[in-house]
Amino acid sequence: MKRSKQPTIVDVASEAGVSIATVSNVLNRRKVPMSPETIRKVEEAVVRLGYRRNVMATNLSRRRSYELGLIIPHFGGYYGRFAEKLEQKVHSFGYHLSVFSAAGMDPVIEKRHLEHLLQRRVDGLVSHGLAMSMESTQQLVGEGTPLVIFNGWGWPSEIVKLAVNLDFAKASTEAVQHFLANGCRSIIYAGRRKGMGANEQRIKGFMAGLGNNAKSTVHALLDAGELGIEGTLEEALRISGEQRPIGIYTFNDALALELLAVCHERGIRVPEDVQLIGMDNELFSKASFPSITSFDMPVELQTSLVAAFLMRQIGEDLDEENTQLLEEYLPRIHVHELFIDLEMIVRKSTTT
DNA sequence: ACTTCTCCTTCGACCCACCG
DNA sequence: CGGTGGGTCGAAGGAGAAGT
Incomplete structure (x- = not known):
């Protein structure tokens, strides 16, 4: 199925009569000084052409995917709630969350999911302690993908930097x-x-x-x-x-x-x-x-901690609220496990 | 079989006009 | 001459298509 060519930044630049870089500046870098006239021309061209940013090209350029992976045992109950909350948390940092189920711990499916996420160049991964094998996790960490485990006990410290566990x-x-x-x-x-x-x-x-x-x-x-x-x-x-x-x-x-x-x-x-x-x-x-x-x-607290820690591992700046959260909880880590109380x-x- | 081009966007480097 | 505003230039990135 061949799709008609969608307008690119080149088309917008040509339509507005400015350079490609200026279009990019107008759309993404508001701090760069620009005349109101240039901004108006670019914005009008965007509307006229129905331009939509190409995320693949953006990722290629930024060398970041702004995508995170979550692997959970299944989508029901607590795990569904966890995925929903975490999605909201990482979204506030500008990240998209792709969620996969381990489908009853089938190692073939697990490998397929993992490979898919790595091919998509996810910037980080969150996994339930049971949803991924030690071997897969080791491979991930070896490749430098930041990883946070939740509800995983007894993982070796050289693999897992943090496990956010319910007590x-x-x-x-x-x-x-x-x-x-x-x-x-x-x-x-x-x-x-x-x-x-x-x-x-x-x-x-x-x-x-x-x-x-x-x-x-x-x-x-x-x-x-x-x-x-x-x-x-x-x-x-x-x-x-x-x-x-x-x-x-x-x-x-x-x-x-x-x-x-x-x-x-x-x-x-x-x-x-x-x-x-x-x-x-x-x-x-x-x-x-x-x-x-x-x-x-306490899904709210657990996902907040997972998100904040992962963002810190990735190198994102944390706002005051998240910084305080980490300052409060990180000293409580025992080896690499953090325990959260249930009520x-x-x-x-x-x-x- | 091997090399080059293309896709699209970002961002640091750079340019030019203008002002005090 | 130095600083500032408003821009442009060009390299880089991975993978598939196209060219040699």
């Missing part, structure tokens, strides 16, 4: 302590996918929350992916025996909601017999009956 471990500790304070005599963690970083963090925090109560309190770590929803509830009931109430802390709100539905089906009372705490603070956790206690994900939203699933 799932701390939140999980808080969840367990909330159950204990509510008098739960059995506490269960229902997770997803063994070996996943975010899951491991939750388990770590879960055990820390039990602390000295680990011996006296019935507790277990279940894999809901393996057991299924019904199987998870059955196993929780079996392990708990006569101990009530049972506190079930789930990997996310979706899982908590599914468990809630099964409890309703079986006539198990929530929160009297089973208490539930989810994660993500999805809209439905507030709308369900009873509403589900959950943790709010527990207590609802009816844990209050009698």
